Amino acid sequence: MPKKGNRKRLKFRSGDICSESVTVADFANADPAVVKSGRVKKAVANAVEKEVKLLCGLEASQGSLQEVFSSVSSLTGDALESSDDLDPGEDGVNEPKEARKKKNKRRKECSECSDGEDYTVDIWLVLASYIRPEDVCTFALICRNAWTVTCTAAFWTRLYKRHYSLDAYLPFRLQPDSIARKRCLRARVIRSLFHLYEPFSSRVSLSPALPESPHTTLLNSKCLLFWVNKVVGTRPEPMWEFNFKFVKPAMRCKAGSATRGLLLPRQYEEVHANPDSDCYLLQVTTLNFIFTSIVMGMTLSLFNINVNADMRHHRVCLVFQDAPLQQGRRKGEQGGTQVVLDPVHSVRLMDWWHPQYPSSPYT
Template sequence: MPKKGNRKRLKFRAGDVCSESVTVADYANADPAVVKSGRVKKAVANAVEKEVKLLCGLEASQGAVQEVLSSAVSVTEDALESSDDLDPEEDGGNETKVARKKKNKRRKESESSEGGEYPVDIWLVLSSYIRPEDVCRFSLICRNAWTVTCTAAFWTRLYRRHYNIDADLPFRLQPDSIDRMRCLRACVIRSLFHLYEPFSLRVSKIPALPESTPTTLLNSKCLLFGVKKVSGTRPEAMWEFNFKFIKQEHSKNGSAKFLCMPRQYEDVHTNPDSDCYLLQVTTLNFIDFTPGVMGMTLTLFTINVSTDMRHHRVRLVFQDSPLQRGRKRGEQGGTQVVLDPVHSVRLMDWWHPQYPSSPCT
């Protein structure tokens, strides 16, 4: 943008003015850079005075001249005020001015207008028609809508709306268990993955091991570790290694999400398995020595081809402290767990139908 001092100002000469070139429109459309102060320059005033004398005759009174000049000044000031909202460097016509004025008017009306606030009972009635996948959108409408999604009545109605007596539900998700307040939200969400068809189809489309698994589990804390024997189609039984991980951010600030929630609804939203993952590794043979890794942090997770070139090989490295951002993990140190040969690897969220939830949920 050129500096103000570099702007070229037009020069008016009294001899250049004639009856065909001086009009009121010239002052209405004047460039603010030419007459920035809003006053007519002396050269322009003299030119107008001379033109008026020529039109009215030598006997024209001085009062008539002053009246014409005052009208020209008022028109120029109005033009300057209307041109303040526009950029002098942009070529905008009357349509641009009108559109910008309408936009400013709408903005002022929106700022001055106050919206109505509906009671919680109205939002509770509307919540009876909300689909499970739209609960988050509904809670973001306003504070009262969010308060409704925190109540036990909302989650109980959502469960009864989609409950089917023919559905194969675990005992902890049966109607008798849903009546309790504690962990009600978590139980209803888990039951919807059994009862609600869009959710069950979503689970079937999830791959057994997503590509983002190594990134997801990085710097996660191992809460539980267990091994159990499972029967399969093979003559010998397979072994299942289960690692339960939780994000470090959740373990440090687990109670932060309850700061703004009403206290009477904290039991409804309690979920010990929130932000937890279950890494399930099924091996063909039993691993004789597996070190204890409970309470340690996972810093490396890789899946490679096994030595027999027919299965997989899983390698997990645990350390006592999380890996600092921007630093590389040293090859030395840490506890290493190698599972080989591996038949399958699965990663499940806390809401997965096959996730072994905590006893209280």
């Protein structure tokens, strides 16, 4: 039986740790050779906590990370110590010699490949309280457990509560009572952030009325809905909004290729449900009412914005096909239904998270 006292450990000096030399990434991928038992030193936990609070400006909860680190690390240390008590010769006594050699070789390869500690989801859930909304994607790419945290309902609920304020204007569907529902929770929180979070709301306010170049995003998209609204403003004559709701075509995988993306945990599928995830809304405002053809269920093959004949306003041309445009054929080779809107006051293409995007019954 190997003795525990014979294990060599590197000496740890608290003076070597400071908020500048320790980062969250270094702590997540800590080298087990530094402390073989897996225990996190108090100075390391305090340094990480101090760095996180300095980076985030104490926006999130003021809870200490020391208790979480110490509890999880103690469990890891106990597991490692219990594994050291096992005699290597006792494992596989009745196995053939070649099988034992292969097993020992695999263990050696695994020990060489493991260059970090695998911490539980609880630690990443605590760290998620300090993540800004625009850094959620970066946080989810750290490791699998960090990604799992971003799938939970607790993560999105806390993110909403951190930025919610009573004096902020929110639609009824984005009020705290609606956030309590689990279905489509992620979509509702993201839409709420475009009302509550200033960096997100500024993106919407800075978008131009007329895009600089035609949108190729809508090509081969299917028109689901089409409706017209009358807009009464400062002008003596009303304007008209022509709304086209499109859905992007489904991605086709090549024959023999398999997607290896991460699958959502089954218990969090309702949290990430979003019926409008692949939808866009094209809103064209015209100065006059224009009679158009019915294009619902048709596929958009051409979208152009140019100056009209009098050189005073813009003109929008939409061409729809009964079926998606075939590859290898030019757009002009196939006929279709043409919709011309002239004169045009503004053109806007809105994603599902846009504040003015029409909501569905669930979102």
